[in-house]
Amino acid sequence: MKRVTMLTVIGLIWATGSLASDVMRMAVTTSFHNSGLAEVLLPELRKDLDLEVQLLVVGTGQALKLGEAGDVDAILVHSKTAEEAFVESGYGTHRRQIMYNDFVFIGPSTDPAGLSDMETAVQSLQNIAEAEATFVSRGDDSGTHKKELSLWEDANLDPGSFDRWYNAVGAGMGAALNTASAMDAYILSDRASWLNFGNKGDLALLFSGDPVLFNQYAFLPVNPARHDHVKADLTDKLEDWLTSDRAKELIDSHTIDGETLFVFNAQPAD
Amino acid sequence: MVELWDGLAQAFWLVVTADSELVEIALRSLQVTLTALLVACLIAMPLAALLAVSRFRLRRVVIATLNALMGLPPVVVGLIVYVILSRSGPLGVLALLFTPTAMIIAQVIIVVPLIASIAHQSLRDLWQEYHDLLISMNVTQTQKMQTLLWDARRALLTATLAGFGRAIGEVGAIMIVGGNIDNATRVLTTAIALETGKGEFALALALGFVLIALTLLVNLCIHWLGKTEREGRW
Numbered sequence: 001m002k003r004v005t006m007l008t009v010i011g012l013i014w015a016t017g018s019l020a021s022d023v024m025r026m027a028v029t030t031s032f033h034n035s036g037l038a039e040v041l042l043p044e045l046r047k048d049l050d051l052e053v054q055l056l057v058v059g060t061g062q063a064l065k066l067g068e069a070g071d072v073d074a075i076l077v078h079s080k081t082a083e084e085a086f087v088e089s090g091y092g093t094h095r096r097q098i099m100y101n102d103f104v105f106i107g108p109s110t111d112p113a114g115l116s117d118m119e120t121a122v123q124s125l126q127n128i129a130e131a132e133a134t135f136v137s138r139g140d141d142s143g144t145h146k147k148e149l150s151l152w153e154d155a156n157l158d159p160g161s162f163d164r165w166y167n168a169v170g171a172g173m174g175a176a177l178n179t180a181s182a183m184d185a186y187i188l189s190d191r192a193s194w195l196n197f198g199n200k201g202d203l204a205l206l207f208s209g210d211p212v213l214f215n216q217y218a219f220l221p222v223n224p225a226r227h228d229h230v231k232a233d234l235t236d237k238l239e240d241w242l243t244s245d246r247a248k249e250l251i252d253s254h255t256i257d258g259e260t261l262f263v264f265n266a267q268p269a270d
Numbered sequence: 271m272v273e274l275w276d277g278l279a280q281a282f283w284l285v286v287t288a289d290s291e292l293v294e295i296a297l298r299s300l301q302v303t304l305t306a307l308l309v310a311c312l313i314a315m316p317l318a319a320l321l322a323v324s325r326f327r328l329r330r331v332v333i334a335t336l337n338a339l340m341g342l343p344p345v346v347v348g349l350i351v352y353v354i355l356s357r358s359g360p361l362g363v364l365a366l367l368f369t370p371t372a373m374i375i376a377q378v379i380i381v382v383p384l385i386a387s388i389a390h391q392s393l394r395d396l397w398q399e400y401h402d403l404l405i406s407m408n409v410t411q412t413q414k415m416q417t418l419l420w421d422a423r424r425a426l427l428t429a430t431l432a433g434f435g436r437a438i439g440e441v442g443a444i445m446i447v448g449g450n451i452d453n454a455t456r457v458l459t460t461a462i463a464l465e466t467g468k469g470e471f472a473l474a475l476a477l478g479f480v481l482i483a484l485t486l487l488v489n490l491c492i493h494w495l496g497k498t499e500r501e502g503r504w
Contacts, residue, residue, distance in 0.1 A: 034468060055451060068358075173467075175466070198470040199469030
């Protein structure tokens with residue numbers, strides 16, 4: 001009796017496997033995953049192409065590293081300069097724009113640095129620095145982190161010289177938002193992660209809409225010339241699908257609390 | 271505090287409704303950890319017995335190393351396994367990175383020193399008792415090891431359970447080598463880390479309670495199968 005029970009349990013445990021016929025791996029950024037768009041696109045992909053895309057949810061920096069090492073077949077990230085360097089050094093075949101969303105400034109609802117009256121993102125940062133209001137930085141070399149650093153640079157400020165009000169936590173978007181929520185701090189976040197975040201506490205969206213906060217997502221297939229195990233046929237199929245009218249419809253109609261998150265802007269193939 | 275109760279309530283509903291995603295990741299947790307535990311025992315038990323019955327020059331060094339490795343940081347193990355299994359690493363051709371197998375490898379490395387150290391401790395005590403008898407019977411080295419392992423099976427069960435405890439609750443290493451891929455390498459601990467990252471504390475806690483319940487259940491099952499803690503059969 002005991003043997004039978006044990007064998008049944010072991011059998012049940014082992015009987016978990018993959019379903020679709022084609023499987024490929026793609027590294028995506030936390031912000032893309034947190035938006036919930038993956039849960040919309042992946043089932044449709046499975047239906048349309050019989051393709052299962054396994055997502056590795058990491059920061060842009062790590063996603064690029066995974067692509068360089070050949071551990072994934074494609075990446076979907078948002079940091080233009082890093083992406084162009086990736087293609088230039090031959091790790092990726094090309095860069096294809098898919099869609100964009102935007103970054104927003106989150107902070108305590110009391111707004112000690114007065115962000116809600118600001119005109120530009122640079123002004124907002126200067127105000128935070130002047131007020132020495134607590135600020136949380138991703139500090140993990142992700143796309144959002146790179147964006148934040150370039151904004152500080154535009155504001156002629158150097159985060160390296162900041163006092164203790166500037167906290168680089170070295171964590172993903174969600175973990176950094178958790179920290180900001182606990183510290184009542186300002187933070188730069190992508191809109192999708194913020195809307196989907198479950199622990200908002202006393203935080204509120206204080207500033208958005210400056211064109212410099214525009215956040216372009218691009219698809220980069222890993223170069224099969226460097227890693228011959230890369231599934232180039234599948235990444236081609238995926239790229240065609242991601243830039244198709246079908247994807248456009250799904251991406252543009254994805255909303256959280258009635259707010260549109262992404263705008264599809266892929267150009268048709270030449 | 272509110273989150274704790276929400277978590278408990280959510281855990282209850284997840285289990286009662288047999289939420290398909292929960293069942294899947296819970297089963298994968300068990301699959302990975304039990305496989306790793308089996309492999310680790312097959313390595314650690316004979317090793318512990320060998321260290322108990324044989325005398326060689328580096329024996330002390332090996333034992334001290336095993337004891338020290340009990341505190342091996344899982345993140346470091348994960349990183350090392352990652353670098354080795356990466357496509358650009360020495361074993362990249364095996365295409366094992368981001369698979370349950372990679373997670374099993376990492377867990378085996380983490381729990382072998384723990385199981386071997388605890389097992390060795392009890393086997394050594396037993397060996398002091400059995401030494402004269404076994405020597406006078408002139409049995410082979412293998413027979414000595416077999417006798418020790420069989421007669422110390424209760425203590426070895428404790429070693430195994432300690433290994434299980436360390437492996438099932440591990441998150442640092444399997445997050446790195448498994449990648450927390452939905453439907454492929456997501457297990458309870460990495461799902462908890464993910465939900466915490468999303469700020470969904472109640473759901474994360476619910477998964478945590480399920481993990482604790484599962485650990486308790488497995489421990490009870492092992493005791494039941496091993497017929498321990500019963501009247502007259504301690």
